[in-house]
Amino acid sequence: MTNDENTTTAGRIAEAIGERIISGELQPDAPLRQDHIAREFNSSHVPVREAFRQLQAQHLVVAVPRRGVRVAPLNINSVKEIAEMRAALEVVALRNAAPKLTSSHLARIELALIEGDTAQTIQEFEMANRAFHHALVAPCAMPRLLASLDGLQLANSRLVFAMARSSGWRPRSNQDHRLILQALRARNVDQACSLLARHIQTIERLALPSS
Amino acid sequence: MTNDENTTTAGRIAEAIGERIISGELQPDAPLRQDHIAREFNSSHVPVREAFRQLQAQHLVVAVPRRGVRVAPLNINSVKEIAEMRAALEVVALRNAAPKLTSSHLARIELALIEGDTAQTIQEFEMANRAFHHALVAPCAMPRLLASLDGLQLANSRLVFAMARSSGWRPRSNQDHRLILQALRARNVDQACSLLARHIQTIERLALPSS
DNA sequence: CAACCGTTTATGATAGATAATCTATAATGA
DNA sequence: TCATTATAGATTATCTATCATAAACGGTTG
Numbered sequence: 135m136t137n138d139e140n141t142t143t144a145g146r147i148a149e150a151i152g153e154r155i156i157s158g159e160l161q162p163d164a165p166l167r168q169d170h171i172a173r174e175f176n177s178s179h180v181p182v183r184e185a186f187r188q189l190q191a192q193h194l195v196v197a198v199p200r201r202g203v204r205v206a207p208l209n210i211n212s213v214k215e216i217a218e219m220r221a222a223l224e225v226v227a228l229r230n231a232a233p234k235l236t237s238s239h240l241a242r243i244e245l246a247l248i249e250g251d252t253a254q255t256i257q258e259f260e261m262a263n264r265a266f267h268h269a270l271v272a273p274c275a276m277p278r279l280l281a282s283l284d285g286l287q288l289a290n291s292r293l294v295f296a297m298a299r300s301s302g303w304r305p306r307s308n309q310d311h312r313l314i315l316q317a318l319r320a321r322n323v324d325q326a327c328s329l330l331a332r333h334i335q336t337i338e339r340l341a342l343p344s345s
Numbered sequence: 346m347t348n349d350e351n352t353t354t355a356g357r358i359a360e361a362i363g364e365r366i367i368s369g370e371l372q373p374d375a376p377l378r379q380d381h382i383a384r385e386f387n388s389s390h391v392p393v394r395e396a397f398r399q400l401q402a403q404h405l406v407v408a409v410p411r412r413g414v415r416v417a418p419l420n421i422n423s424v425k426e427i428a429e430m431r432a433a434l435e436v437v438a439l440r441n442a443a444p445k446l447t448s449s450h451l452a453r454i455e456l457a458l459i460e461g462d463t464a465q466t467i468q469e470f471e472m473a474n475r476a477f478h479h480a481l482v483a484p485c486a487m488p489r490l491l492a493s494l495d496g497l498q499l500a501n502s503r504l505v506f507a508m509a510r511s512s513g514w515r516p517r518s519n520q521d522h523r524l525i526l527q528a529l530r531a532r533n534v535d536q537a538c539s540l541l542a543r544h545i546q547t548i549e550r551l552a553l554p555s556s
Numbered sequence: 557c558a559a560c561c562g563t564t565t566a567t568g569a570t571a572g573a574t575a576a577t578c579t580a581t582a583a584t585g586a
Numbered sequence: 587t588c589a590t591t592a593t594a595g596a597t598t599a600t601c602t603a604t605c606a607t608a609a610a611c612g613g614t615t616g
Contacts, residue, residue, distance in 0.1 A: 141410040143568070144398070168599075178569050180391055183600085187355070187395050191402030193489060199352040200576050200599060215487045218441075222433040230429075276426045278404060278500075282493065289489075354601070379566075389602050394567085411566060411609050 143177050144184035150175075151185060155194045155205050156292045157257075158299055164205045166195060192285055194292075208296055216293070217338035220286045221331045227271035227279050228330055232323040234273040240319060243269045247311050256303045260291045266311055270330070297341055310336070354388050355395035361386070362396060366405045366416050367503040368468075369510055375416045377406060403496055405503075419507050427504070428549035431497050432542045438482035438490050439541055443534040445484040451530060454480045458522050467514045471502045477522055481541070508552055521547070 151171070154160040168182045175182070186203045189195045197203040246269050250262035264287050271283060310333040317326035362382065365371040379393045386393070397414045400406045408414040457480050461473035475498050482494060521544040528537035 142566095145410075167597095179599090180394070180568060183391070183395055184398050187398035188402065191399065193492075199356075202599060211487075212489065215489055218437050218487075219434065219490055219493070222437045223430065226429050226433045276422075276429075278423065278426055279430055281404075282430070353599095378564095390566090391601065413566060 142181070143175070144181035144188070147171065147175050147177070147182055148185035148188040152189055152192065152194050152288070155189075156288055156295065158292070158295045160205050162205050162208045166203050166205065168202065193289065208293065212289070213293055213341050214338055216286055216289050217334055220283065220290065221334040223279060223283055223286070224267065224271055224334065225327045225331050227274045227276065227283060228327055229323065230276060231271050231274035232318065232321075232326065234275070235318060236273075239269065239273050240315070243315055243318075245269075247308055247315060250308045250311065253305065256295065256298050259305065260294055264291065270314070293341070353392070354386070355392040355399070358382065358386050358388070358393055359396035359399040363400055363403065363405050363499070366400070367499055367506065369503070369506045371416050373416050373419045373507075377414050377416065379413065404500065419504065423500070424504055424549055424552050427497055427500050428545055431494070431501065432545040434490060434494055434497070435478065435482060435545065436538045436542050438485045438487065438494060439538055440534065441487060442482050442485035443529065443532075443537065445486070446529060447484075450480065450484050451526070454526055454529075456480075458519055458526060461519045461522065464516065467506065467509050470516065471505055475502065481525070504552070 151160070151166070160166075166186070168179045168186070171185075172179045172182045186195060186197060190197050190203065194206055195203040196206050243266060246262050246265035250259060250266060253259035253262050267287060268284070271280065274280070310329065314326050314329045314333065317323075317329060362371070362377070371377075377397070379390045379397070382396075383390045383393045397406060397408060401408050401414065405417055406414040407417050454477060457473050457476035461470060461477060464470035464473050478498060479495070482491065485491070521540065525537050525540045525544065528534075528540060
């Protein structure tokens with residue numbers, strides 16, 4: 135998926151811990167003890183501390199000076215916040231990506247769509263979902279924007295896994311994705327953007343049916 | 346301005362180096378040698394490496410494994426990228442902040458506006474500019490969005506300082522800011538948002554008059 | 557151009573020092 | 587008695603200092 139920055143120990147640790155946080159294996163507010171993690175990864179505390187800084191920048195952990203780091207808390211308000219940020223930024227990205235979309239890009243998008251159709255578990259579904267949204271915006275060639283969106287997608291996945299854990303999960307339709315791809319093939323960028331924004335906000339509404 | 350995270354050595358170093366990069370004192374692509382910086386701050390290389398990770402997450406430096414970190418390059422495309430991201434996100438933030446705006450918030454916004462009027466140097470002007478945009482969106486109470494906007498503002502300031510260095514700088518009008526505040530006082534949120542988006546994109550057009 | 561060699565530098569390990577925090581127990585006061 | 591405070595010991599984060607390893611860089615040769 136993203137680049138493997140496994141060349142340094144710190145990057146390897148950050149990736150592994152980050153995955154545990156997103157998957158829910160590490161619960162919110164769980165303390166992360168640097169010496170324990172160092173032992174687990176056969177390293178010293180130095181790369182662990184670097185990994186913590188990286189995870190802190192991704193909002194996956196919160197650090198309190200002299201009290202170490204904890205897994206970032208999950209609060210329900212961030213669902214809406216992340217959805218609004220994604221909706222705004224993905225539309226910008228798609229609008230810049232659309233003129234550069236080649237047929238090979240479209241094929242890649244369709245591949246992610248099909249993978250979503252055949253997904254049996256929520257993990258598979260989320261992976262395909264991330265791949266779809268990533269492929270949609272990747273051609274925009276705006277590295278900072280893409281990095282932001284990757285971070286928001288990860289945060290979103292964390293929320294999805296957490297909510298599935300409490301409310302269960304059933305396979306969802308990819309109809310929204312299919313319509314977006316269809317609009318792009320027809321070179322109807324405005325419609326694709328509007329469908330995309332509505333799609334992201336719809337997911338939020340599904341997550342918070344009460345409000 | 347922002348919280349002082351001066352409680353740890355790493356945070357202190359990151360803040361100091363980050364300021365030098367934004368001000369232009371550290372040129373793009375300049376190598377940052379961890380031992381030199383450690384000596385300068387009377388520390389060892391461990392907190393310096395943590396500071397590097399933090400600066401990397403802010404896109405202020407780029408790190409190549411086994412080759413250390415360099416000041417992030419400045420490329421002209423990022424002007425447009427940052428402007429589009431800011432325009433999209435600040436509108437979202439303002440739309441969420443507007444219903445919560447109290448008169449004390451409005452007073453704070455106006456204070457930043459006046460400080461911009463009386464600014465004599467580009468440094469003063471940029472500080473007031475950041476304060477204005479920050480005060481505008483602060484009441485939205487969306488921490489992740491506010492953190493993103495702070496990072497984009499810093500990146501924007503870096504570009505402004507770099508361009509002023511090459512093309513000179515003259516005091517600019519705050520008319521856009523004034524109109525936004527006026528629309529907010531009139532509770533015309535739609536107009537304020539539209540003015541804000543146009544304002545940010547206008548700055549970009551000033552920066553890149555040729556394209 | 558390509559292979560070699562010494563210097564510089566990043567990366568990480570280890571040991572240790574300091575200080576802040578936490579926990580559990582004891583002491584104090586209402 | 588019960589609740590609050592004080593305190594002592596253990597745990598932990600933070601940082602220093604030193605060392606080892608390996609990669610990259612710069613120059614000199616063949």
